Amino acid sequence: MQHFPIFLDVADKAIVLSGGGEAAIAKLRLLLKTEAQIHVYAPHPAPEIEAWAAEARLTLTLRPLGAEDLSGATLVYAANEDTVEDARVAGMTTEAGILINVVDNLEASAFITPAIVDRDPVTVAIGTEGAAPVLARAIKRDLEERLPQSLGLLARLGKRFRSHADALPMGRIRRDFWSAFYFRSGPRAAASGREAINAALETELQAHLGAEARPGHVSFVGAGPGDPELLTLKARRALDEADVIIHDRLVPAEILELARREAIILEAGKEGFGPSTPQERINAMLVEHGHSGAQVVRLKSGDAVIFGRLEEEIGALDAAGIAHTTVPGITAASAAAAQIGRSLTARGRNSELRLITGHDVEGLAEQDWQALARPGAVTGIYMGKRAARFLQGRLLMHGASPETPVTIVESAGRPNSRVIPSRLCRLAEDMTAHSPSGPAVMLLGLAPSHETASVAARIETKLKEHA
Structure with a gap:
């Protein structure tokens, strides 16, 4: 992030514009929405600017900007549409230590003005670091359509009511009060005007004054394979409401970014054959925060009910008397199969599907190898990178064809995903040669569709050329 987004208090501050x-x-159409004192310097201003000056909405000086005019300025805009004049203004402003924006010149600007959705006092600023103004405008248009005009009125009346809401205890009850107003009773009352909105505020306040804090609760949430767009709506809502998030090592930052800024975020990572947070410690964290009254999200990669040691954590909560719910997610095998254009089940090929782990708490995991080795069988193998040679040997020993297709999908569903087609006879060698660094799932019995395989081959060739 090159440009740090902030909201600057410009009430009664001087903003100078040259041009x-x-x-x-x-620029003035936007600046005139603020409470700043606008000073414009232009020898030959457009009629619109002269009209705004006549209405006393800005101060107009009919000459070029001089260094003496910068005294007391908070921000300066150079909008002369003249490279030489803009450079002169930028030099004076920079020497004076004042932030300047040179229109259509990102390199010469100390700050940029984002696209803005105005529902005063609710303001949404959209920036693209100057890289894609068209994209910023498209996002602005989308938000303009989705945010009702009444939102500003709700926010203004809510702001005036804040001192009354201070009667509620800090934390969850106060947040529940504002959430109920802004997302339920407030929008319903907005159609009837100010009095109805004020009445809704009073009604909500009385309801929440007598409310008891919600007891602690733990939601076991499946984060899916890592793509934020594959989260369920229920998962998004749980993240938005969470006071505490305890997450797996494989949950990407893009998903954690969806949490409230005030939420406590704790990592409880586990790694096969590597450093891990002891399960007993994770159980204790869940119980500790649940007893404190927090709304806790235990965020697990993939689907929380598959190889997530879910029942051990549920058992700890049940023993402590803490309520819990489970929000399923998309498991890695489903994302991997979708990515390679195949189905995990198919009529006439396999009427069952097995999901296994390459290792468990005691080491390399033994399986029903004869069932896995049957022709046509399909198996999703999790946590199997370091067990590839073990899996290969056991399957061949129990009669699996050496030509059985195996597809390794690294970081399924993510932008940096990689598809590695293989065969059982060379599985261990391919795993070593390609050495996936991200989480990988193996699909035993499935080869990529022809189109997917061609794309994967082209990507692999390019990677080798750049290596």
């Missing part, structure tokens, strides 16, 4: 043409008009 009088179309670029200046575009």
